[in-house]
């Protein structure tokens with residue numbers, strides 16, 4: 014789907030579906046929707062609003078045939094919800110619902126009003142960005158392995174929307190709208206790359222395949238193989254990988270801006286391409302989804318891909334320890350002691366708490382890059398799913414200002430986070446009788462304890478940990494998130510980086 018802006022008047026536009034909008038409580042539409050209603054001789058108001066069928070709840074949809082009164086074949090009216098609650102996140106949701114309705118109508122050419130254009134505090138560019146993000150994210154489908162491509166349950170053949178045009182009357186706004194569209198397209202496509210990678214079966218998306226994808230992004234990229242990983246002293250990471258026939262790959266991508274960077278930031282993503290639990294084998298139901306245990310790595314690649322095009326004044330390092338966690342005669346065992354890159358020894362209590370072991374070495378590596386801050390993103394703990402469900406990711410830090418600034422900067426990214434505590438009271442859980450620390454506590458405050466193990470490896474570098482175990486996968490279609498792997502983290506981290 015190609016998104017563009019065109020100058021023109023909504024009622025005069027020829028297309029298969031014309032998207033207009035309405036705030037809750039409005040009975041007499043104005044602006045672009047009003048103009049379309051007028052051209053339709055009031056039918057929009059008579060049929061949809063006065064008959065009280067359409068309450069304009071956020072994302073609600075009503076469709077009106079145009080009976081040849083205007084060149085558009087159908088009008089898709091989308092509800093904007095209450096004006097006082099409306100923001101950029103609403104635009105993304107509204108755009109998502111509208112585009113899904115147009116897909117159902119099998120529209121090839123879609124034109125849309127710019128949602129939010131009537132709100133003084135919102136710029137045309139940011140409204141267009143949110144609209145583009147919502148449309149591209151909602152139109153996503155992972156159907157590579159389906160022989161019959163369909164959007165509906167009744168197996169009707171899938172029809173892809175060819176073009177979506179934002180229609181703007183004022184030619185002074187055209188270039189701002191195009192800028193927003195470009196930015197939104199880059200961010201949404203990067204999210205879709207992360208979704209694709211996480212949705213791929215683990216037997217296809219191996220650590221080697223992941224490293225090839227990283228190399229194809231077109232940034233400076235180093236891929237370290239097993240011998241090099243060993244030379245770097247990453248024995249905690251190697252311990253996890255040793256039960257698999259798939260060789261580990263340590264990936265380091267670098268984006269360097271033109272000129273001096275304002276800041277150097279490392280992004281570290283958990284890249285377990287399949288988590289069977291290792292010798293502490295997971296039950297079948299718990300293992301089913303574990304191809305997604307590289308969602309942190311997928312988000313990291315998505316962010317780097319977007320950043321390459323969006324070009325912020327920051328130096329950004331994407332670091333991914335990739336491997337499988339498998340049971341085998343060579344597997345690491347409960348009771349083993351692994352020595353991480355910084356010399357700390359870790360007693361293995363459970364081989365299924367492997368994410369923290371590979372991240373320990375990757376975080377040491379990130380610190381050695383001399384960065385100003387480190388963000389890690391990982392499907393780290395089942396406990397975060399219990400604590401927060403799938404509405405938001407859990408975040409932790411060793412520097413409160415970092416969480417505060419992150420939360421502020423990602424407000425309109427459409428992704429939510431909630432801070433979990435790091436407390437001295439929990440330190441006891443990581444104490445080992447025979448090593449410096451152990452890899453698992455007693456399951457109380459499991460996400461905090463997982464995060465606190467990571468903290469042992471970042472030294473004084475400001476660090477933010479994002480546990481995405483609950484949000485990496487959506488169980489049902491909702492607004493811009495289709496069922497399946499979500500690509501969570503791409504949008505929030507890109508928003509964070511761009512707002513510097």
Ligand code: BES
Pocket residue numbers: 288290306363365366367368392393394395396398453482483
């Ligand atoms: N990859 C899992 C965490 C996870 C759980 C991700 C659910 C996505 C959804 C992690 O490696 C793991 O297995 N954690 C275990 C550790 C256990 C030994 C306490 C967990 O949290 O259940």
Ligand code: ZN
Pocket residue numbers: 288290338364365366367368
């Ligand atoms: Zn595990």
Ligand code: ZN
Pocket residue numbers: 285288306365367368392393
């Ligand atoms: Zn895992």
